[in-house]
Structure formats: C-alpha cells, structure tokens
Amino acid sequence: MKKKSSITALILLISWWTLQISPALAQDLEPRRWTPLPMGTNVIGIGYGRTTGDVIFDPVLEVENAKVEIDSLVVSYVRAFSLAGKLARFDAFLPSHNARWEGLLSGEPATVQRKGIADPVFRVSLNLMGAPVAGPAELKKYMSSRSVNTVIGAAVSVQVPLGEYHEDKLLNLGQNRFTIRPQIGVVYSSGPWSYELTGSVFFFTDNNDFFNGKTREQEPLYTLQTHVVRRLKPGMWASLSAGYGRGGRSTINGVRKDDKKSNLLSAFSVGFPVTRKQGVKIAYVHGKTRTDTGADTESLVLGWSLLF
8 A cells, every 4th residue: 555655646746747847848859940940841750769767856756766767659740841931841740759767756666658659740831031932843943052151940739738638637648729930940051051049939828737726827938949960961961969958846726836947958969861752860869957956967859751
C-alpha cells in the first residue's frame, strides 16, 4: 500500500512538472525553417526522438533523483503553394509519445508511464521577401543567381487539443487547450553560409477541465532561436543552433504560481540525401533550465523525408 501511494503521489508531482514545462519543450530548434520550397512541392516525413534527463523539483516536495525518458514518433506533411501572390507553406505534425518517469519520493522508489497520441500541430507560413512563387527549375535558377540573399517570413501555428487527456489525471499527453504561436523569421545567405533568426510567442487558451474541474491559465511564453547553417554539397548541410525561452507563468483557479520559465536550448544538426527525392536528418538537442526547478534534458532525433 505504501508503494502504491508513493506512485500516486509521484504522478501528481511529476504531472505538475510536466504541465509547467511542456510549453518550453515545445520550443523547437528547426534550422532551414524558412528555406523556400518550389510551388507544388509535397513532403512527407517520419521522425523518431529519444529524450532523457533529470527533473529538478522544489526540495520541499521531497522528490529526489527524478529522471525522465521519452520516446517520440512524429509523422509530418508539408506542402508549398501560392497565397496572395507569395510563396506559402503548410505543415502538419502528428506526434505520439511513450514517456516514463522515475525517482525517489520521501525515500521510496516510484515510477509512472504514459503512452499515446499527443496534440497535433498545424502551421501556415508565408515568405514575405526573398523568394518568388516559382516551380523547381525557376526557383533553383533564382536562388543560384544570388550568392547573397535575404529571406523574410511570417507564420502562425496552432496546437490542437486532440491528444490523450483525462480530466481526473494530472499527467496527460494532451494539454486540453489550444496553443497559438505567431512567428517571424529572417535568413541572410552568403555563399554556402546562412544565418537565421526566428522570434515566436506562445499564446495559450484556458484549460477549464484541469484536474477535476479546476481552471488553468498561462501567460505567453516568448522564444528566440538562431542558426548558423553551412551547405556542404548539393543536398547536404550542417548547422549549429541556440534557443531561449522566457515567461509562461501559470494561474490555477485564480492563484498565480511562481513558475516563470527560463530555458536554454542548443543543438547540432546534419542533413544529407539518400536518393534524389529522399533525405535523412540527425540532430542532437540539449535543454537546460535556468531556474531552480525544471528539467535538464538531452535528445537524439532521427528523421526521414520523401519529396514528391
């Protein structure tokens, strides 16, 4: 009975941590995000990621040596098209997770696991400057004729609450709320080098069924990411990335929590072709909290894509 109650308590405490940092985990480090795609291009992809790390709780919660392991599978679809005379792009991401947490609660070992579908994300972006609406041959000719080029883009993404969620549980893979994320990005390219900067704001709707009828509100989370990308040869590239997020303080039933986020991310990525229309991407991502609580994580990501 003591072990069962310890597991239940750990679920509550770890769920609190998960809900607090989930927006920060949504901070993607995505190099080449604003790279123009020829009009009519379709890309499907499958990605696998494994995340491990340490969870840092307030000492008063008596949780020690807490660790997390998450295996994620994401199916994606991308289509390039014309919108208002500009080159546009639609992205869809459908994720599923298998997550396991373990640690010591008041000195007793405890473990909890969740697996299932998470909330999908849909995004529409528009290239405002630096790339015309063109097919593959025309766009390649345009870009190759400009060794120095600047691309400016804007986007909005929406995370839709369709993932696994139970209102009587604190630990869920879905968030039971919408997350709306406007973005603006700039890419400056010179020869084989590209320098990217993207700013985003996460806006959260209220979760009115947060753990047995409570209401959870959250302030916006502000993020910034930058990438240095080097094209090595046709179809192959490597990048160094960094990102920072701050904000996202939450309120539960009108009571503000002292849980403002401050997260720093860094990454190294490499992409290379397998065939003329297939490519592979490998990335390593390190996440670190800059507050007394949160999580320090490492992720290894492998992705495959097919252009048609």
